[in-house]
Amino acid sequence: MKKLTLLIFLCLTARFSFAQLDVSINPISILFESLDLSAEYGIKNDFGIDATLGYDFGKYDVGDVEVKNTGFGLRLIGKYYFKPDDGLDRWSIGPYVRVGTRSGKFDDGVENYSVTNFKFAVGFYTGYKWVSKKNIVFELGFGAGRAFVNKYTSDEDSFDAGDYPGLNFDVTGRLSLGYRFGLGKN
Numbered sequence: 001m002k003k004l005t006l007l008i009f010l011c012l013t014a015r016f017s018f019a020q021l022d023v024s025i026n027p028i029s030i031l032f033e034s035l036d037l038s039a040e041y042g043i044k045n046d047f048g049i050d051a052t053l054g055y056d057f058g059k060y061d062v063g064d065v066e067v068k069n070t071g072f073g074l075r076l077i078g079k080y081y082f083k084p085d086d087g088l089d090r091w092s093i094g095p096y097v098r099v100g101t102r103s104g105k106f107d108d109g110v111e112n113y114s115v116t117n118f119k120f121a122v123g124f125y126t127g128y129k130w131v132s133k134k135n136i137v138f139e140l141g142f143g144a145g146r147a148f149v150n151k152y153t154s155d156e157d158s159f160d161a162g163d164y165p166g167l168n169f170d171v172t173g174r175l176s177l178g179y180r181f182g183l184g185k186n
Contacts, residue, residue, distance in 0.1 A: 071103065123146065
């Protein structure tokens with residue numbers, strides 16, 4: 001039994017040691033008080049699974065009121081690459097799923113308020129990835145879909161924008177810079 005377990009462990013380790021993994025950050029998101037970190041794992045030579053974790057930490061003004069915002073999000077994209085040159089690169093297309101929650105707190109001078117938002121969206125993504133000879137990764141992408149849930153809840157009321165056509169539209173984008181670990185071709 002120990003030999004079988006060791007053999008399975010070595011096979012799995014060997015498989016993942018030759019796998020391609022692209023790790024990247026969205027440098028533009030920092031300008032908007034957000035941090036987006038991504039990792040894409042190559043399942044096949046022309047197909048990868050991309051996961052992005054996002055953290056929002058910004059402040060913004062609504063009239064004379066300053067709102068402090070915090071939030072977390074997760075986006076998963078299944079990417080099919082058309083005619084890849086070096087592993088997962090060039091033009092891709094695929095479905096995405098996005099889920100996130102945010103919380104905003106503000107004070108109008110009389111009372112403290114809080115608003116939370118929960119969003120669940122599904123859509124299609126397309127993008128283009130360049131990989132340098134030194135494994136530097138640059139990607140531009142855009143996606144659009146539908147927010148099935150886009151619920152805002154305050155201390156007194158709640159509203160689901162996902163129930164209304166025109167307000168249930170979801171958009172996602174990417175400008176990322178990163179590094180490729182592992183082999184280019186699986």
